[in-house]
Amino acid sequence: MAYKINLGVWGRVFAVPSCVAETLKITNGDHIKVLLYILANPDKFLTNEEISEVTGVGTGTVSDALIYWQNAGVIAENGEEFVPAEGAVRYTEPAPARSAAEVRAKLTAEPQVKPKIFAEKVNNEQAFKCLCQTFEQLRGKPATHAERNALMTITEETGLPTEVALMLVQYCYDVGQQESTPDKVVNKLTPNYLKKVALDWFENGVVSLPAAEERIRQLKESKEAALAKASAPVTESVTSGASFDAAMFEQAAYERYRKKK
Secondary structure, eight states: OEEOBOOGGGTTOOOOOHHHHHTGGGSOHHHHHHHHHHHTOTTSOEEHHHHHHHHOOOHHHHHHHHHHHHHTTSEEEETTEEEEOTTOOOOOOOOSOOOHHHHHHHHHHOOOOOHHHHHHHHHHOHHHHHHHHHHHHHHTSOOOHHHHHHHHHHHHHSOOOHHHHHHHHHHHHHHHHHHOBTTBOOOOOSHHHHHHHHHHHHHTTOOSHHHHHHHHHHHHHHHHHHHHHHHTTHHHHHHHTOOOOHHHHHHHHHHHHHHHO
């Protein structure tokens, strides 16, 4: 199948929707390459093979990229052509100010969203649909009812913009990957952990991508400092007979094991 973006009056102008630039940190690089190339060639019908040859992206990934940008609301299929999606993606604005206590109560209440309501939100809000698809891609399987509830609660009750929620999901996935070992896979894309991080970000005023990036940096430094502190006193405590925290000792031992691998 051949592909073409019909930009109409845009002619040869090489335009990129602002929502694409806003999600650079969380969008697959190959997907961006594909979009940039077809946007730069609006008057051509492009095949998977041609796009692959120029961008270095596999033909299968080219097809996946087009589906991704359709789901993200950037382009829409119109017969044999793709056209700019009407309205493109509009990410949600932060909700009215709420206290941390109110948000914590909402997150812990675990509201049960009916499947019909969830489906309507996915169908009517392209940004939320993109969030759910990203979650399922990272999780490697369809989201459960509890996971869907968590995603809806995070976006609706904390007021986090959808692009920030996307970064939150990616962060939770990365934490699980970092904590996994060859013998044990750690899943941090759980409803409880997602809501725990969402509450932390809400309390720290994380309502933009730069703020999310800074908060991730802070959390990473805090974790590294805790691990360093846990490792330092282990030998002295054990040899001197002084009391020590067993969990801390196990963590330090694991860190030494990981460094040897």
